[in-house]
Amino acid sequence: MQGIYFDNNATTRVDEAVVEVMLPYFTEQFGNPSSMHSFGNKVGLAIKKARMQVQELLGAELDSEVIFTSCGTESDSTAILSALKAQPERKEIITTNVEHPAILTLCSWLEKDGYKVHYLKVDGKGRLDLSEYKKLLTDQVAVVSVMWANNETGTFFPVVEMAEMAHAVGAMFHTDAVQAVGKVPMNLKDTMIDMLSVSGHKLHAPKGIGVLYLKRGTRFRPLLRGGHQERGRRAGTENSTSIVGLGKAAEMAMEAMTFENTEVARLRNKLEAGILAKVPRAFVTGDPSNRLPNTSNIAFEFIEGEAILLLLNKFGIAASSGSACTSGSLEPSHVMRAMGIPYTAAHGTVRFSLSRYSTEAEVERVIQVVPEIIAQLRKLSPYWDGDAPKAEPEKAFAPTYA
Amino acid sequence: MWDYSEKVKEHFFQPRNAGVLEGANGVGDVGSISCGDALRLMLKVEPDTDVILAANFQTFGCGSAIASSSALTEMVIGKTLDEALKVSNQDIADYLDGLPPEKMHCSVMGREALQAAVANYRGEVWSDDHEEGALVCKCFAIDAVLIEDTIRANNLTTVQDVTNYTKAGGGCSSCHEGIEEILVKVMVERGETFKPSAAAQEQEEAKPAGMTNLQRIRKIEAVLDAVRPQLKRDGGDIELVDVEGKTIYVNMKGACSGCQMEALTLQGIQQKLMDELKEFIKIVPTKAGALSRASCHP
Ligand SMILES: Cc1ncc(COP(=O)(O)O)c(C=O)c1O
Numbered sequence: 001m002q003g004i005y006f007d008n009n010a011t012t013r014v015d016e017a018v019v020e021v022m023l024p025y026f027t028e029q030f031g032n033p034s035s036m037h038s039f040g041n042k043v044g045l046a047i048k049k050a051r052m053q054v055q056e057l058l059g060a061e062l063d064s065e066v067i068f069t070s071c072g073t074e075s076d077s078t079a080i081l082s083a084l085k086a087q088p089e090r091k092e093i094i095t096t097n098v099e100h101p102a103i104l105t106l107c108s109w110l111e112k113d114g115y116k117v118h119y120l121k122v123d124g125k126g127r128l129d130l131s132e133y134k135k136l137l138t139d140q141v142a143v144v145s146v147m148w149a150n151n152e153t154g155t156f157f158p159v160v161e162m163a164e165m166a167h168a169v170g171a172m173f174h175t176d177a178v179q180a181v182g183k184v185p186m187n188l189k190d191t192m193i194d195m196l197s198v199s200g201h202k203l204h205a206p207k208g209i210g211v212l213y214l215k216r217g218t219r220f221r222p223l224l225r226g227g228h229q230e231r232g233r234r235a236g237t238e239n240s241t242s243i244v245g246l247g248k249a250a251e252m253a254m255e256a257m258t259f260e261n262t263e264v265a266r267l268r269n270k271l272e273a274g275i276l277a278k279v280p281r282a283f284v285t286g287d288p289s290n291r292l293p294n295t296s297n298i299a300f301e302f303i304e305g306e307a308i309l310l311l312l313n314k315f316g317i318a319a320s321s322g323s324a325c326t327s328g329s330l331e332p333s334h335v336m337r338a339m340g341i342p343y344t345a346a347h348g349t350v351r352f353s354l355s356r357y358s359t360e361a362e363v364e365r366v367i368q369v370v371p372e373i374i375a376q377l378r379k380l381s382p383y384w385d386g387d388a389p390k391a392e393p394e395k396a397f398a399p400t401y402a
Numbered sequence: 403m404w405d406y407s408e409k410v411k412e413h414f415f416q417p418r419n420a421g422v423l424e425g426a427n428g429v430g431d432v433g434s435i436s437c438g439d440a441l442r443l444m445l446k447v448e449p450d451t452d453v454i455l456a457a458n459f460q461t462f463g464c465g466s467a468i469a470s471s472s473a474l475t476e477m478v479i480g481k482t483l484d485e486a487l488k489v490s491n492q493d494i495a496d497y498l499d500g501l502p503p504e505k506m507h508c509s510v511m512g513r514e515a516l517q518a519a520v521a522n523y524r525g526e527v528w529s530d531d532h533e534e535g536a537l538v539c540k541c542f543a544i545d546a547v548l549i550e551d552t553i554r555a556n557n558l559t560t561v562q563d564v565t566n567y568t569k570a571g572g573g574c575s576s577c578h579e580g581i582e583e584i585l586v587k588v589m590v591e592r593g594e595t596f597k598p599s600a601a602a603q604e605q606e607e608a609k610p611a612g613m614t615n616l617q618r619i620r621k622i623e624a625v626l627d628a629v630r631p632q633l634k635r636d637g638g639d640i641e642l643v644d645v646e647g648k649t650i651y652v653n654m655k656g657a658c659s660g661c662q663m664e665a666l667t668l669q670g671i672q673q674k675l676m677d678e679l680k681e682f683i684k685i686v687p688t689k690a691g692a693l694s695r696a697s698c699h700p
Contacts, residue, residue, distance in 0.1 A: 303462065304462060304463050306464035307414070307465050307468060310465045311415075344462070347462075379420070379421065380420050380421070380459075380461055381461070382460035383462060397431060397440070398431065399431035399433035399440045399442070400518060400528070400529070
């Protein structure tokens with residue numbers, strides 16, 4: 001398909017080389033790795049190799065710390081539920097109010113079961129206040145779950161430091177690193193992070209494969225019980241093709257790590273600067289000095305994100321938005337609200353997320369198209385007058401709200 | 403991506419009557435706080451005839467908000483104010499060949515802007531009485547506020563009750579967890595606990611004031627007679643078997659019994675009966691109908 005795909009935080013294209021290593025495991029190597037015969041044996045060896053490739057990417061001490069799951073969401077649920085089951089005397093959870101729904105929806109459900117969940121706030125740039133965190137850390141806390149990088153803005157949280165603080169009160173530490181793995185060098189063996197979630201489809205592996213990193217010695221209670229797969233920690237016949245694919249993708253991500261942080265970052269910066277230079281009343285959300293190299297989240301004031309996406313799509317450009325209307329909920333993104341971004345800007349946020357396949361020409365094309373689209377929509381906006389916002393736009397247009 | 407109709411896309415990509423209307427004499431500014439969309443509708447009304455000569459809009463909103471604003475202006479130009487006020491949300495959605503359930507609030511906003519603009523023209527103050535909640539039932543576009551209000555007003559206790567009163571949960575049923583949560587919350591407020599196994603509400607009062615049993619049954623028969631020609635055209639029929647309090651037993655015959663459409667047909671007839679009788683009733687196909695259903699496979 002022709003087109004410019006700048007929505008790599010939503011999902012990525014599976015690399016051709018990844019597909020190639022996977023293919024034999026659908027047909028010739030279809031065996032069950034648990035079987036005694038040679039059909040299964042080879043598959044078992046391939047999974048072992050993939051496990052080591054992932055271990056390498058994460059900087060884990062042992063390959064047995066890598067548990068394959070069905071997705072990032074499963075890894076998140078497994079980690080939190082395990083921590084609660086393993087420490088029944090602790091009834092509190094600390095997380096942040098900008099986590100992915102994989103964490104937030106689970107936490108609000110756990111609240112109904114009587115768990116106390118503390119949601120750390122963020123400032124206008126999406127940063128945490130570690131002194132607030134420190135005050136909440138008590139021997140009542142079973143688990144702290146804080147994302148490594150935010151999926152909407154790319155902003156990093158200081159998870160390595162926060163894991164140390166959690167350990168000081170005997171709490172377990174989990175991080176949803178779904179957006180960070182493959183873009184941020186990791187050395188988990190040197191950290192106190194107990195559990196970490198990975199999702200294959202964010203790093204050019206297929207959808208529906210994930211990893212839960214579980215540091216050796218961390219008390220664990222499986223989510224799925226049954227067969228002895230994954231050493232009894234995640235029952236169910238292995239998704240061997242996808243596991244092999246994820247292994248290859250992990251190896252390739254390792255090789256591309258420098259490229260992601262130099263070349264992809266350069267393209268992202270060029271895109272961002274190019275758009276901001278041409279579009280008035282637009283600003284970057286999150287913390288531009290401390291974020292993923294591929295992500296740029298820009299708020300365009302006084303227009304709405306879904307309308308922007310529909311017009312971008314007409315030009316063959318794919319991005320995503322924190323607008324309420326794109327999700328089917330009525331609220332704009334919880335991340336934008338947590339940062340205190342006003343409605344008139346939060347609805348107009350657009351996330352551009354690049355990958356190592358993004359090109360200079362694509363970036364230039366987007367820089368050319370975006371200002372036209374924004375101007376076109378602002379012509380329709382009641383807050384806008386010709387080429388500029390009305391003087392005091394919020395007063396010039398103050399609708400009766402239902 | 404939303405599954406927008408061609409008509410919605412067309413009105414979004416080429417909006418009609420967009421921008422400021424010079425000489426407007428009726429302006430309505432409304433927004434939906436929950437979803438953040440907002441709309442300004444400007445009308446130019448001919449004072450002698452009350453006919454809308456021109457209508458323009460400006461919208462801060464998503465694709466369907468822009469499309470429904472555009473559609474609204476097209477629909478009201480040339481109408482008198484009173485005619486224009488008859489345009490309903492559904493009319494706007496129909497004009498656009500339908501909107502996804504999540505997007506129906508966009509057409510609601512259009513209608514409210516119209517009311518506000520007309521009130522502004524007439525020198526009245528328009529106030530909004532419509533509150534909107536998170537969408538719970540996607541099949542019938544029913545939101546949490548409506549469900550909560552209905553549970554409160556009628557002391558409902560089961561998901562089935564909620565479906566009977568609001569239709570919410572009557573489609574694919576994946577929102578039943580959400581409905582239960584609302585029930586739990588409202589029932590706690592009245593000091594009760596939600597029991598998933600409780601039976602749906604049986605209202606004791608069998609006949610509403612002012613109608614004898616005979617009148618009631620005649621009314622029911624009249625409603626059934628009215629739908630018969632259509633059923634017969636499709637090779638089916640319906641017969642009244644018995645009336646027991648709030649339950650009306652019917653016999654479905656021929657092509658309508660057992661077919662995929664039966665549930666839908668019954669639901670439609672039930673709705674008509676409720677409208678006519680102004681009370682809550684339940685329509686139940688009898689055993690005979692159930693038996694013939696077993697032998698009828700599409
Ligand atoms: C931060 C974060 N966590 C979790 C997930 C969920 O991952 P998956 O789709 O593999 O369940 C995503 C992906 O959308 C994500 O961005």
